[in-house]
């Protein structure tokens with residue numbers, strides 16, 4: 001792909017902008033700040049289907065917070081070179097929000113495609129207590145990444161199939 005370098009630059013810029021944004025939110029609101037995004041392998045990171053699946057997931061997640069009587073407000077929701085992402089400010093301790101996000105990632109239909117980070121005061125995301133599993137072989141996903149077991153295109157195919165079937169329900 002001839003524009004691969006350009007895409008990589010856009011991705012790096014988007015990551016840097018996200019970092020700056022997170023620091024500003026932490027300064028302005030304190031904890032708990034969380035980011036709601038998809039873990040999108042390969043590219044493009046934006047499409048109509050991805051946006052639909054993202055918005056439905058975000059709506060379901062915010063309904064869950066309401067059910068749990070957690071006060072929250074949306075700080076932003078936008079599409080960047082990394083895909084759609086939203087920032088949420090929750091009036092609850094970060095460990096409790098982390099527990100809710102991990103459960104949502106494990107139980108929601110396309111939870112395995114979601115990437116929900118809860119930020120600590122230092123701006124770093126809180127660690128997961130369980131390892132994420134690979135979409136293709138269900139091994140621990142970091143193992144597959146380290147060994148390059150699957151190409152990003154292969155993982156993307158599985159990702160797209162899961163997105164499509166979640167929209168057909």
Ligand SMILES: [Zn+2]
Pocket residue numbers: 134135136137138139144149150
């Ligand atoms: Zn795998």
